[in-house]
Each structure stands twice: as structure tokens, then as C-alpha cells.
Amino acid sequence: MKPTVNRALKATVKATVIAATFGMLAAGSAQAQSSVSLYGQVDEWVGATKFPGSDRAWNVSGGGMSTSYWGLKGAEDLGNGYKAIFTLESFFRAQNGQYGRFTGDTFFARNAYVGIQAPYGTFTAGRLTTQLFVSTILFNPFIDSYVFSPMVYHVFLGQGTFPTYTTDQGVVGDSGWNNSVQYTTPDFSGLSGSAMYSFGNQAGDGRSKKYSAQFLYFHGPFAATGVYQYVNYNNTPGDLSTLVAGYKSQSVAQAGASYDLKYVKFFLQYMYTKNDIETGSFHVNTGQGGVTVPVGPGTVMASYAYSRSNGGLDQTHKSWAVGYDYPLSKRTDVYAAYLNDKYTSISSGNTYGVGLRAKF
Template sequence: MGIRKPVLAGCIVAAALCASGAACAASSVELYGQVDAWMGAQKSPGGYDRSWTQGGGGMSTSYWGLKGSEDLSGGWHTVFALEDFYRPQTGSMGRYDGDAMFSRNAYVGLQSDTLGKVTLGRLTTPYFVSTILFNPFVDSYTFSPMVFHTYMGMSGQGIVGDSGWNHAVMYSTPSVHGLTANVIYGFGNDENHSGQNKWGANALYFHGPFSATLAYQRVDFDSTPGDLDNLAPGFRRQQAAQAGAAYDFGWAKLYAQYQYIRNVISGGDVTMNGGQAGVSVPLGGGSVMASYAYTASGGASDVKRNTWALGYDYALSKRTDVYAAYFLDKITGLSHGDTFGVGIRSKF
């Protein structure tokens, strides 16, 4: 997430309150984020022309955030975060026009040193976290094959419900010998669709060079209850499961993921079955990254998608890196698409 720096105004206010006796519990507020911009060219599968572009979010979506905590004593803390995506190529708020200001995260909650954490608000889903931690291109919506196969699917529709859920509550366990778990529930908040909700969970294990994850989620709507019919007639719900693992040998880190998605549709279910294999190799002060993802749909649809990417990321400092990458994408029945470019990312 980058190097954290206290927000001066927050510290001044907290110091003044404590000096006056109004508030003396230990508290902190931090400003953090990253800026990522790239330039290159893109061609979508089935497209005819290559578009030369200067864009944002080559390796990571740009965002900024405020987060804080207050010590309530006895091992308890209040926590909060407000995080906003933005597009450095235009200075616009959000990932796209109409995206909410704090669409990355907006929550408040309680955390115990021994019992875990409960948060409420808009929350990043455990499924998204498992997806990005076990592929070498992490959360890149420009160059990561696994992100494309998971969130763009076979023809622009993969995981529904977004990478963050509104009206959500999540419980996160403390770490026990490297094992943690998260459970999330998203309310529909619509009296006309009281039975519609979203829920999911994941488990994460980190021990030395080995790490692994299991994730599952079920959603009954995309952004508002009753809206799945807008994506496909008769679309009722989606279930998704994923397993991932990685092992760091030092000279190379290997990644692997498997994923199964089932769209329950009255006219015939559509399934997506596939996975990703990747590697990152330290080289010359940076790392070479390679990833391949494959997904085949079944049921009422029969489409295959093959995607691979190759890139190099070089660290200029602890906070800034430059990168170059090439991405090739092929979907059944369409001419291949590709993306290539160079970019820079700075964290703060």
C-alpha cells in the first residue's frame, strides 16, 4: 500500500483534544495511495484497429485513501478507511464515469487483538483479494490474465457484483499460525427484493515461502437487487469458487489458480472453468513476470479464452517503479487482441 504518512491536520486536532483532556486515547490518521500511468496501444479481441493511448492503471488502479484507528484500551480499537479510485490521465474521480467517490473502501469497525475485526460499509470482497494475491500481475486490469478472466469473463461479463460491495459487513479473523479467514455479507437494502443478497468468504495461509487460498462467493444481484436480468434474460444468481497457491524459491516465485463460475439462468446455466499459471523471476533490480490463463465455458455457451502476458517491473526506489508489458488475448470466434506499453507507478 506504500509508505504511510500521518495527516498533519488530524494529528494537530488529536493533539489539541488530548491536551485539553477531551481525548487522550492513542489514535492515528494516515494518508496513502498510489499513482499509476502508462502509454502504449490496445486492440480488443474481434477489433480491427489498434488504439494508441495514454491511460491510467497499467499495473495497479490509482487510488488515494485515509485510514485511522483509535486505541480503546483492553486490546480493542476502532478502525476506519475512506479510499477513492481516480484516473490520472484525466484527473477524474473513480474507475469510470459514475463510479462513487469512495468506491475502493468506505468503512468503520471494531478490532480486537485476540478476537478479530468487524467492519461495516463498502468493502473489498475476499474473492477479489484471493484473485490478485496469487498471480504475478496482481490487480492489473490492463495486463493481468487472471483479472481479465475473473472480472471480464468470456465476453465482457465475468464475476458480477464488483470487487467491492455496498451495504456490507465483514468479519476477519486474527492470524493463527499464518492462517486467516474473512466472511462478508452484502445486504440488498430493497424491501421489494428482500431475499436478494451477496455473501462470500476466503481463507489465506502464509508460511515461509508457501502461501495458499480458498475463496467462494454467491451473488443474487449486480449493483441493485433485481438487475441480473439486465445482463442476461433469466439470470438468477452466480456462484464462484477459487483455489490458489504460490511458492517462492528465491530465484523464482511460482503461482497457480483454479476457478469455477456458475451462472444460474432459467434458459440454461452457463459455467466457466479454468485457471492461471504464472512466474516472477528477480532480474537486474526488478522482476520478469509471465502469466497464462485459460477459461472454457460450458452449458448454454461454448466459448474458450486463452490469454498470456509477459512483463518486466523495475524498482527505481522503495516507492517508485517503472514497467513494460505485453498482453495477448484470444476468444473463440474472434481475432486476437493485444495490449503493450510502458508505465510508471509511485506510492505514497
């Protein structure tokens, strides 16, 4: 019986080895064709904040230069130039360990989508970063800082998003849209375009919608963008009237450009905002100019933004900021910055502090 048992044992071992070998090969092949990565950043700063018309608050807070977030993204090669992709990204506040940019924020508020990359473009669906946000942050020296960037203040703080003071300036809606689909073209020698549509997702109401279109151009030291955005609701269909009585819709057009001379980089932006209201529409003109200058291993940043409304509250909004960002490594930097913010008939506000940002 022993020879029979030995032959059976050898056959079993051989089969196991073959199966394991093919399993490892298959796993290696799958790994080569698909990937998932974890990434993000933690940004904390210490300083003082005084919003226009308010008292000063000393604080340890998050997102001085960039809002803290973590994310997961993956791609699977489907062959013939096609890939399935997904992204899930969540903001958080390291100062108190809570998720979101504020209490009540959506968990995956930064991005949450699935899509297909194809030779003729990329299609995505879910919660998507708006094209207006992309153009805004790429063409101002302080990029996506909700604490120190004058242009971010003028575009995204107001119209129901900032309760500290009263203003009818700013853009309706978040930096991300729910229930959205987007198409992005391939890159044509530095030129690309995209279009996005957001559904109201309310039965019997096909009128509630948001849509936008954008182009981006990068060629050597020069870059430019143009974007148009239309909305007729903020978070839920029909809710614009909670911001302003009779508010029907808002249209926004923004253009931006930058030019890098190596020893100084120039930024320029212009935005026209039209608010349609039953009792009388009004518009807001916004402009921003700024520079970044390499100084030692770091970068000096300076920016000035100006907005003027021709109706509504008839406000002028002026903001300027200076800062210095110093890299400790490729993934970690420290910074110091100061922002001054002023509205018509409201006492000036200012924010200053130092911070640390670590990327992973």
C-alpha cells in the first residue's frame, strides 16, 4: 500500500504546486492590470481669525493652505485602451478628529465617482468636483486655501455658505456637485475640455439642474482657462429662495491665465456673476491678480481680489494676502500667511497664522 500512498501523495503535492504557481501568475497578472492607492494630506495651522464685522478668535484649525482629506482611487485595465476607474475622497478636521469640512458635511464630499477612461475621453458619474473650482484654484497663488486665498473667498464664501456676515456676492453651491455626470476630452497638445451636468433627482421636476463647461490650456510657461456654470438650485431643488426671495438662477463665467518667467509667475482672473431674481436681477464683477516668487528654497505668494455688485446689497469686496511656503521635503512644507478682508459698511477682517502640511 505504501507505493500507492506515496504516488497519491506526490500527485497531490504536484497538483498543489501547479495550482499555487498558476494562482501567483494570475495574481501577478491581475496586479499588473489593476491598482488601488491610498493618498491624502493633513494640514493644520495656528493663528487668529477675525471675519468682517466679527470678533477675533484664536485657534488651532485645519486647512490653512489646503483642506485635509484622504482618498482611495483605483483603475482596472479593460483592454483596447479602456480603463474602469473609481475615486472616493473624504475631508476631515485633524484638530478634533471629525470628518468633513464642517459639522453635517457629506462623508465623501471631495469626490465619489466611478467612470470609464477611453481613447476618446473620460466619462465619470457621482459626486464630482466642479469645473469652476478647478479653474479658480489653478490660477491664483494661494490655490485652494479657504483660509488665505482672496479669490477663493470671493468665489466660494457667500450666498448661503458663510453665515458670519451678510453678502449677496459669491457663487451658489459647493465645490462639488451631487448626482453629476461629466465628459472630459483627451489632451490635445496641452488643450483639453470638459462638460458636466447635475440632475435635481426629484420626481416630477426636470427643471432643476446644474451644468458647466470648461477648457484648460497648458503650453510651456503659459496657461489659460475658461469656464461657464449655470445653477437653479443650491443643495436641493427650489432652495434658492431661502437665500434671496424670488431667486431663480445664477450664471457664472470665469477666465484665467498665468505666465511663468521662472523668477516670477503671474496670475490673472476675471469672473462675471449674473443673479436672476424675480424682483430685479443683478450682477457681480470679480477680478484677481497675483504673483509667486521663488525666494530661497521656498515661495513668496501675493494676491489681490476685488468684487463689485451693481444691485442687491450694492457691495464692494476687497481682499489681499501675502504668504511664504517653505518645503521641508517633497511631501512636507511649512507656511506663514496673512489675509485682509473688507466689505462695504462692515469693519475689516484679517487672518494670520503659521501651519504645517504633510502629504501621503
